[in-house]
Amino acid sequence: MDYYSEKLQTLIQELSRLPGIGSKTAQRLAFHIVSEPAESAERLASAIADARHSVRYCKRCCTLTDQDLCPICSSPSRDQSTIMVVEHPQDLAAYEKTGKYNGLYHVLHGAISPEMGIGPGDIRLAELMKRLQTEEAVKEVIIATNSSLEGETTAMYISKLIKPAGIKVSRIASGVPVGGDLEYIDEVTLLRALEGRVEL
Numbered sequence: 605m606d607y608y609s610e611k612l613q614t615l616i617q618e619l620s621r622l623p624g625i626g627s628k629t630a631q632r633l634a635f636h637i638v639s640e641p642a643e644s645a646e647r648l649a650s651a652i653a654d655a656r657h658s659v660r661y662c663k664r665c666c667t668l669t670d671q672d673l674c675p676i677c678s679s680p681s682r683d684q685s686t687i688m689v690v691e692h693p694q695d696l697a698a699y700e701k702t703g704k705y706n707g708l709y710h711v712l713h714g715a716i717s718p719e720m721g722i723g724p725g726d727i728r729l730a731e732l733m734k735r736l737q738t739e740e741a742v743k744e745v746i747i748a749t750n751s752s753l754e755g756e757t758t759a760m761y762i763s764k765l766i767k768p769a770g771i772k773v774s775r776i777a778s779g780v781p782v783g784g785d786l787e788y789i790d791e792v793t794l795l796r797a798l799e800g801r802v803e804l
C-alpha cells in the first residue's frame with residue numbers, strides 16, 4: 605500500500621489504530637484532513653494534544669478530569685454518604701444525564717475478568733478501598749458495574765471486600781439487560797435499576 609505519500613500513509617496508519625476505525629474510514633478521514641484548510645487540521649491536532657496532556661484521573665473517584673478533583677468530587681452539594689461504583693467514565697456520564705443521582709462515584713476503569721487475565725489489581729479497586737477508610741461519611745456503596753459476567757464477578761468481589769467493614773453494599777437491579785453496557789441504556793431503565801437496587 606504505497607500509493608500515497610509517506611506522510612499521508614503515516615496519518616492513515618495512526619487513524620486506523622483508533623477503535624472502530626477500519627482502514628477505509630482511516631483513508632477517508634485522512635483525505636478529509638489534508639484537503640481542509642491548514643488551520644482546521646492544526647485545531648484538531650492541538651485539541652488532541654491538549655486533551656492528552658491535561659486529562660488525568662480524579663484523585664478521589666478516578667474519573668477523567670483536567671483538575672486534581674473532578675467537578676462532582678469538589679462539589680459541596682453532592683451527597684457524601686453514597687458512592688456509586690461504575691466501570692467506565694461513560695457510565696458515570698450516563699447516570700449524570702438522568703440528573704437524579706446526587707451522590708459520589710468511583711470509576712474502576714474496567715472489570716475483573718479471569719478469562720482475560722484482568723485481576724482486582726488491574727482496576728481502580730485499591731483506590732476505592734482507601735476511600736472507604738478515609739471518607740467517614742460513606743454509608744452505602746452502590747455497585748453499578750455492567751450486568752455482564754465480568755460486571756457480576758466484580759460486583760461479588762467488591763461486596764465481599766466491603767461488607768466486613770460494616771458499610772451497606774447494594775447492586776443495581778437487573779432491569780439492565782444482560783451483557784448491556786450502561787452507556788447505551790436509556791434513562792428510565794437506568795433510574796429503575798438504581799431505585800430497585802438490592803442489598804448484597
Ligand code: ZN
Nearest residue numbers: 662665674677
Ligand atoms: Zn472525582
